[in-house]
Amino acid sequence: VGGKVAVEGTVSRISDAKTINLAFEQIPGVTLVSSTVQVQPLRIDVQFYFEPNSATLTSVDLDSKIQQVKVFLEQHPQKSLKIYGYSYDSNGSSAAQQIALERSQAVQKALIERGIESSRLQAMGTTGSPPGVNLTQDASLSRCVLLELIDK
Missing domain, CATH: 3.30.70 (Alpha-Beta Plaits)
Structure with missing residues (x-):
């Protein structure tokens, strides 16, 4: 005007x-x-949850969430992902560490199978609680994979 x-x-x-x-x-x-x-910095608020002692993605995660992440990464080729797998264990056992890593690797593998370059994906596992989750909350919230965007 x-x-x-x-x-x-x-x-x-x-x-x-x-x-x-x-x-x-x-x-x-x-x-x-x-x-x-x-x-507002770019964020990707997609989370994956797992059954106890499992690193298997559900069909819903494979069909919907992985596709969502793939599309996001295709739209932002200058971004990469840190893929954090979680498996809470107050003792930090090696078995819990392994399942946490396997969870992050399951997400990584699914993205690679759908055409995302492996060089854009860093998988890691931890036995701590995810950010914002404490011991009074449902244990299923600690069996997850979270994503963090990083510059390529």
Whole structure:
């Protein structure tokens, strides 16, 4: 209105917000660009849960969640994943450590089988509780795989 443009939304990088403003400023007749674009880092909030002593992904996880992660990685080729497998054990036993690693490797393998480069996937396991999960919560919440985005 009257040469003024208001831009709202979210971006993952501040440089994207600047690029958007510059693009609008180049439009003939635009005299003022008002921006309330917020910067929110990219996140991938997909979690995988497992039965006790199991590293087998469910068919729902394979059909839905793995596909979701694959699409995300295809849309963001500059990103890689740290894949954290969890298996809570107050003693930190080697068996719990192994199952945690196997869980992360199951997710890694499923992504590789669907075309994601192995160099973009780092699998690791731990016997601690996942972030935000404590001992008073259901034990199933500690049998999981969480994902963390990292730059390639």
